[in-house]
Amino acid sequence: MVFLLLDLQRATHATLHRLTTDLAELRLAPSELNALANLARRPDAASTVSELGAAAGTRPTTLTSILDRLEQRGLVSRAPHERDRRTVVVRLTPPGTTIATRVLEAMADVERRALASLPPDAAERAATVLRALTEAAA
Amino acid sequence: MVFLLLDLQRATHATLHRLTTDLAELRLAPSELNALANLARRPDAASTVSELGAAAGTRPTTLTSILDRLEQRGLVSRAPHERDRRTVVVRLTPPGTTIATRVLEAMADVERRALASLPPDAAERAATVLRALTEAAA
DNA sequence: TATTGTTATACTCTATAACTATA
DNA sequence: TATAGTTATAGAGTATAACAATA
Numbered sequence: 001m002v003f004l005l006l007d008l009q010r011a012t013h014a015t016l017h018r019l020t021t022d023l024a025e026l027r028l029a030p031s032e033l034n035a036l037a038n039l040a041r042r043p044d045a046a047s048t049v050s051e052l053g054a055a056a057g058t059r060p061t062t063l064t065s066i067l068d069r070l071e072q073r074g075l076v077s078r079a080p081h082e083r084d085r086r087t088v089v090v091r092l093t094p095p096g097t098t099i100a101t102r103v104l105e106a107m108a109d110v111e112r113r114a115l116a117s118l119p120p121d122a123a124e125r126a127a128t129v130l131r132a133l134t135e136a137a138a
Numbered sequence: 139m140v141f142l143l144l145d146l147q148r149a150t151h152a153t154l155h156r157l158t159t160d161l162a163e164l165r166l167a168p169s170e171l172n173a174l175a176n177l178a179r180r181p182d183a184a185s186t187v188s189e190l191g192a193a194a195g196t197r198p199t200t201l202t203s204i205l206d207r208l209e210q211r212g213l214v215s216r217a218p219h220e221r222d223r224r225t226v227v228v229r230l231t232p233p234g235t236t237i238a239t240r241v242l243e244a245m246a247d248v249e250r251r252a253l254a255s256l257p258p259d260a261a262e263r264a265a266t267v268l269r270a271l272t273e274a275a276a
Numbered sequence: 277t278a279t280t281g282t283t284a285t286a287c288t289c290t291a292t293a294a295c296t297a298t299a
Numbered sequence: 300t301a302t303a304g305t306t307a308t309a310g311a312g313t314a315t316a317a318c319a320a321t322a
Contacts, residue, residue: 155313158313158314167313186303186304187304188302188303188304198303198305199304199305199306199307200305201304202304202305202306215314219303222302222303223303224302224303224304225302225303225304226303226304226305268315
C-alpha cells in the first residue's frame, strides 16, 4: 500500500500554495482560480453550475459564493439556461478569459517543472490514476 | 499539456468527501483525519509540529487548532522536545492510535478500489508524480 | 414529486501579522 | 538575531438543512 491519498493531499496543498503565490496580484482564492481554469477548458468557456461543481470538485453552496465574487468582479456572467430554466449557465467574460488564460499558464508551469525529469508518459498515467481515484470515491 | 493540477484538485475533493462520509461517526474534519494518518505512518507515531505540517501540507496556524481539537479529544498529546524546548512533539495516544488505524484503512480502501483495474506499478508511478509536483511547488 | 440553484448557520481552513519562549 | 509554535483577526471553504423556481 502506497497511501496515495496522503501524497495527494500534500501535493494539492503545495501546488495550490504555489499557484496563489505566483498569481498573488490577481487577488483570487484557490477555488476561484480553479473555477476560472475549469471554465477556460470548456467549449465556449461555458458551463452549468452543477457541471462546474463536478469538474472542480466543489460543493454547490461553495460554488454559489465563488461565482458571486467572480461575477461581481466581472470575470464571469450568469444567465438562465435556454431550455431548462432551473439551471444557470456560467460563462467567462472577455476580462475573465484573459485572467483564466493566465491561470492555466501558471498551472502548466508547475506541471512542466514537476515533469521535467520524468518519462514523457508520466503525466498521462498519473492523470489516469487521479481520475480512477475520483471515480472510486464517487 | 494534461493540466494535472485540475485532476489533482478534483481527486482530492472527491476522496476527502468519500473519506469523511465513510468515517462520519468519528466526527473528524478532513485535516484532522489527515493529521492522524500522517502521525500513524511515523516511527513511534510521533512528530514535531513542523514535520507534521510539512508531511500534511498544512499551515502552522491551521495545525495549532487541529491539534487543539485532537488533544482535547484525547487522541494526541503534546510535549516539549527533550533537546530543543522550542519544538513540540506530537504523539498519538492509545485511543488515537486505534482511530488513526481506521483512518489509514479507509484511505487504503479507496486506493485499492481505484487501482483495481490499473497496472500493478500505477500507484508507485503516480506517487512519484505527486511528489514531483510537491517538489516543483516548493 | 424531483431537480437546480440559492440562502442561512455554524464550523473548519487559510493568510497575515504580532507575540512568547527558546536557541 | 533567528526559529518553533501560538494567538488574533478576517476572509474563504464546507456540511447541513431549508427554500424558491422550474420541471
